[in-house]
Amino acid sequence: MATSFFLFILTATFSSSILTTVFSFEPAPLQDFCVADPSNLGAVRVNGLACKNPLFVQADDFYYSGLHVAGDTQNSYGFRISPVSVYQIPGLNTLGISMMRIDYALWGANPPHTHPRATEILTVLEGTLQVGFITSDPQNRLITKVLQRGDVFVFPVGLVHFQRNMGLTNASAIAALSSQNPGVISITNSIFGSTPPISTEILAQAFGVDNKIVKLLKKKLTHM
CATH class of the missing domain: 2.60.120.10 (Jelly Rolls)
Structure with missing residues (x-):
């Protein structure tokens, strides 16, 4: 009975983990906050940015006007x-x-x-x-x-x-x-404005137009 219950819990936990992984776009934070500190280049990064020491966090870190x-x-x-x-x-x-x-x-x-x-x-x-x-x-x-x-x-x-x-x-x-x-x-x-550019021939074929139209579009986008 204990073994069956353990297997049930293990299966439910594993299924929940899969669902969370599939349906969550960004992981839930494991702390109250992680105020970004781009100047701290040596620290471990969370979501690509280092966390400011929580003791130094101020109201302005959560504010914008x-x-x-x-x-x-x-x-x-x-x-x-x-x-x-x-x-x-x-x-x-x-x-x-x-x-x-x-x-x-x-x-x-x-x-x-x-x-x-x-x-x-x-x-x-x-x-x-x-x-x-x-x-x-x-x-x-x-x-x-x-x-x-x-x-x-x-x-x-x-x-x-x-x-x-x-x-x-x-x-x-x-x-x-x-x-x-x-x-x-x-x-x-x-x-039409990628770097390096997609070849004119590929775009002409994709859009069913001639090379001149593709070149015109590329030129217009580089000047916008």
């Missing part, structure tokens, strides 16, 4: 991201969250991109945004909606998504992400 300031949207896409990550708030290290403010000029767009390590939840502060994401192969369905002030929309982890200002004024939003380092892959920049 500035999201009330609109970002400069004078660029070719007409949008600007103001991040709040571990580099703005050192206390975010190991906590598995981050956020950002996104500002959009009239008809400005945050072009198709993906966050490989995070789900994103976006809240519109001002204006009207068209948002959407694309499901994976083979369906490749576009899930899209027009949002107004106060509306919330979720972009599942890893899926290509976008936002565009559809209103008559500037727009802004706050986005929260389920990783302290969500990463971002811009579709156009990755494909």
Whole structure:
């Protein structure tokens, strides 16, 4: 009986461990916090950054001010991201969250991109945004909606998504992400602006266009 009970506990523990490994994107911290200390190059790193001595941690390690300031949207896409990550708030290290403010000029767009390590939840502060994401192969369905002030929309982890200002004024939003380092892959920049570049012939074949169009796209992206 004792042997059967032990095997049951062992199996349950092993199964729980597998489920935790499969479904957890970032491991749970084993301490209250690990305030990032980039200047401490000799210390053991947690999530890529050294931990500050807890005895020297202050309130400012968990604080940031500035999201009330609109970002400069004078660029070719007409949008600007103001991040709040571990580099703005050192206390975010190991906590598995981050956020950002996104500002959009009239008809400005945050072009198709993906966050490989995070789900994103976006809240519109001002204006009207068209948002959407694309499901994976083979369906490749576009899930899209027009949002107004106060509306919330979720972009599942890893899926290509976008936002565009559809209103008559500037727009802004706050986005929260389920990783302290969500990463971002811009579709156009990755494909046409990689270093070293993907060969023109490969891209021409992939998109069903001639080499001249691919070269034009590469040239435009390097000057944006």
